[in-house]
Every structure is written in structure tokens, then in C-alpha cells.
Amino acid sequence: MNARGRGIHRALAISALLLATAIALVSSLGGGVAVAGAAPSGVAIESPAAQQVGQFWTAARMKRAKPMEITQPGRTVGPSPASAAAAEVTRRISPTAPRAGASASSTFEAVGDPASEAARQNGVIFFTAEGGLARCSGTSVNAPNFSVVFTAGHCVNSGGPYGHWYRGQWAFVPGYRYGQRPFGIFPAKWIDSTRGWLTTGSENFDVGAAVVMRNERGQRLADAVGGAGIAWGQPADQIFEVHGYPVAPPFDGETQRLCARTPFLGHDAESFLSTGPLNLAVDCDVTGGASGGGWTIEDDVLNGVTDYGYGDDAATDFGAYFGKEVARLYGRAGKVR
């Protein structure tokens, strides 16, 4: 979860208005360096092979990684979603295998078997940032290249015009549990975010994506664990399944968690003060580390990701709305080979 969420700034009840008034000030907090490649077309990563990335991410390093704070085989893909769908206002891409929903709960319950068919598309993202080991949550999404992970924008780029990319050792571990990698590790070869996140740093656009290489076994991501569907332009008033790997207490980051069938609560009032589509609030008691965790709607379709929360209200989770910019991001990611 974003630092402006559970972390320092967003721990205060109203401090986000500070962000609304001086978002650029916030953008400069990290001392970020403008990167020539910060144009909204993503950046390629010269990652070593999965074997080498896997050697870097030992169980001890994965356990030490801190939440990023500021911040089935895909064989049923529809007709060329990456090219045609991105231009549409609303669209729903089917998952590789729709699943039945769980019973409702706003408590972040432990998932019994994160390697099960119902849970293995969700995982932990590890990377290096600002000299340390960092982590987020992410979701494998059905795409033409079978290799797309969706997460929060602040898990790939620090955001805003002075933002910088998190290129170091960026890898996705689906089905992670207590240092185990049941489906191996998938290093990123390309990361990107929405144009709005890259140019303004507005949390209304805090969505990111990566295209990953094959794992140590030579499998593509969606071949190994499948991919959730994805939809954009949907009504905000949905019932969501919120997935993620929260790290901050009372959680430990070692188990996958799920808030089942949690309803849309409304928009953050502060979301109105920034550009972009109004973000969404749901009833789910996530903590740091859950950033980027997928919000799925019926039939296992991704329709949001965890972005931030407030320190004085641990029971509410906020995420960016999936609109046109997310559609474009999905389109770009699906074309990467």
C-alpha cells in the first residue's frame, strides 16, 4: 500500500489535501530523478534470466523486502484483445478459467492454499528500490502474450513528472507462501504505468503493469498459473474480491489474503481534487504490502488494484478506477513480445 496511504503522510486524516494542493511537492519528496524513458510507453528491462533473478531473491531476501510505500494456461483469449479492445470505452476480457466466489468478508482472511487454481494468479512482486528490497502484490492477467502482471503504478514507478522506474530485480512470484515459489519466479522485461500516474502522480491513476519473462522452467506466466480477465469502463458500484499479500501488522506478508465479496463504498472525497476518474473505496482491512493486489469482480475479472489507505481508518482500502487509461496500458502490455 502506498506510503501516502498507511504510511507517513496518509496517516493523517486530511493530509491528502496537502497532496491535492502541492502534488509536485510530494513528487519531489523522494528526490526522484527524471528519467528520459519516463514517457508513457513503458520501459524495457535488461533483466537476467529467471535462474539468476531466482538466485538473487533468496527466501531471506524475500522476507526482508519492505512494502513499497511513497508508497491456466491462457488458451481462451478472445480475438486480439490488446489491439482492438484498448480503443473501446468499456470492455471485459475473459479470464482463463472463471471461478466461484467465496463467502463475504471484509476481513483479510488467509487463503488456505495460494497455489490452488483459485489463488495462484495472485502473487508477490519483489524489486529493489532506493537502495533497499521492496515488495508489492500483483495479479497475472489474461493477455495475448500470456505474460502480463497488473499491479499499482507506484510499484513500477514513483509517479509524477519527476518519477523514476523501479527496474532492479523486478520479479513476480505467483502463489508465494513462506518463501516458497510453487510456480517459480518471473522476471520483468518491461514495466509501464498509466499516463496519468507518470505525468501527474495522481492516485486516481495509480495502476501499473509488467510483462514478464519465462520462469526457470521455461513456462510463460499464464501457461503456468493462468490469468484473470480484465475489464474497464464498468460501473463503480461492484462487489469485489480483494487479493493481496499485506506485510504490515497484523499480517506478515508470508500468506496470501482475501477480502471476499466486499462492496463498493464510495469515492474518496480527496479523489475529487485531482484529475482523472474518481477512485474507489471498499471495505477491507489491508495494510502495507497489499499495494497492487488485484480487485476482481464476478467471474474472476480484474477491475481494480489496491493503492492506498489511511492510518486512522484501517478498514477501508482505496484503488484507482479502471478506465480508458488502464485499457491503453493493457493494450500496450499485451503487445510486448
Add this chain to the structure above:
Amino acid sequence: MSGATRTRRLLLAIGLALLALPALASADAPGVPLPLPAGVPPQLRAELRAETGTSAPRGPFMPKFHLHAQGGYGVSVSGIGSTVTVEVARDHGRAATVYIARGTVTPGRVQASFGDLGRVAMRFLPSGQISLSKPLRHCNGASLYKSRLGVFAGSFQFKGENGYISVHAHRAKGAIRDSLAPHCVRQGPRGPAQSVARSSGDGFQSIEPESLAASWRHGVSSASFAAIGFRKDILYLTFAEQSEGALAKIRFAFTSGPAKALSINDALTQARVTPPAPFKGTGTYRAAPDGTTTWTGALSVNFPGAGHFPLTGPLFETELGAGF
């Protein structure tokens, strides 16, 4: 985060929030300058400007018109980006409710729906007159913005909650404000600094007032109250926000009064505050030896559209700060 730091940030955030609302500054612009409400005391004004390194609104353009309404209320309608606001204020802007919705804002038009409360659909008819904001020395003598004066024509209908205000207008004088984006440099005790290249932390260290801060948040609603000592006066600020579907309501009020209205004991275990209007009643804070605290009393504020808004109760997290 330490309690003292938390309190400082809360106080500053409240102050900045007060600055944010009239401007709805664009999140796109680095070093966003902000206007200061007339009632902000000079001390806080200086602190906030030093903190932000800014001084007036900036954005590509901002249409705005103003109307007077019954009951002493002033109504301002403005737009920036895709956001349209209706601000209902009284007491020279010291108590206001800002209604915010997504809409259409162009150099010639402002249009939005506020649901059951009303709607605005106005076109700008320029008079040809131009006014420039006061030239600023730290901006090399340049103005921060120019205003194209004229009249907004069309339809504006707005009815506040429970009918506390009702406005229906077809014409209103107004302006389109254009940012001139001059190059401004902040001249502080450490020498010149670019407003866009500031770090976050050190400016907060300069504020160490005696203070009481209380806030709560639940879902998409929140409220905050703060009493901050500035020399011989106490500045009182309160802020509440609420989201209802496609409409957000942000309310704020501030005033100042004599220091005797806030008492905090040396051990920071007891406090009592009785601010002047638009506040009403007294808030009492007590910290027990076991660490439990209470924040009780009849303290409330009279926001436009939300009279007697409670500012005490078990939902609030309350902190005290010692002045030094």
C-alpha cells in the same frame, strides 16, 4: 511517526487544506501556487507560504463567478480541469462548504451536475477587460495570473441541504483566470530556493506551537479539529469531508481568539478549549494513567448546511502539543 511530528503535520495539513479548497489547484502543476483566504492570520499565512513556496493559484485556466445569496451567504462557482465546485461561504469566507463534482470546464464554458442539489451550465461572455494580479518581487516583478473579465450566462440552480440556501441565476459577473506561470524564487533564511525543488521535512520543524488536534476517519468521511497557539492568539481550524456518489462535500471553518480559550496542562494530560463562533461549546481532553484518553463535551461547529457538526466524541483521535 512521533506524536509531535504527527501533530505538526496535522496542523499544517489543515492549514493547507484551507488553502486548497478555494483554488482546487491542479494536481498536474509542479509548485502549485495557492491563494490565501482573507481571514488567515498573518503568522499562519507566512508559515504556509514558506512551507509551500507558493502564493497564488495556478492552472491552465479557471473560470469563476460569484453571487450573493440570502442569509449572508456568498456563492462562488469555479472550475479547473474536469472539476467544478460550488463554494458556499459566510463570515468573510471563514466558514464554507464546498460541493465538488466532475464536469466540463473550457475557456468558454462551465457545466456540471450536483445531483439533487442543482446544476450549472454557463457560458462565458468576455467584456474585453483584462486585469493582472499584483506583480510579485520574488517572481521578478511578474504577475502570477491574468483575469479576463466578463459575464457568465446560462443557468445556475443550487439548493443546499434542507434548503439552507437557494440560488437561481441566469447571469453573473465573473472571469476566466489564466496562469502566467512566471519564474518565482522563494527567498528564505537559507537563501533562494526553487519552489519546485523542495524537500518535505525541514519546513515542518519551524512550527512548534501549543496545540490540540483531533480527527476521525471512517470509509469516505472524515473530520478534523485543531487549536493552534500563535503568540497571544489561538487559531481554530476544522475540516470535514464526505463523499456521496458523484458529489463530494468538503467543509471548513476557521477563526481566531484569545489564548485563554485554550488551556493545556504541563503534563499534557488535560486540555480544555472553548473557541468563538462559528464554533460552539467546549471540548475537554483527559488522558488517564493507563494511557486511555477521552475527548468529550458539546464542542461543535456551524458549517453552511451542517449546523452543530460535532467535534468531540469517541471516534476522534486526539493529541496535544506543547509550545516551545
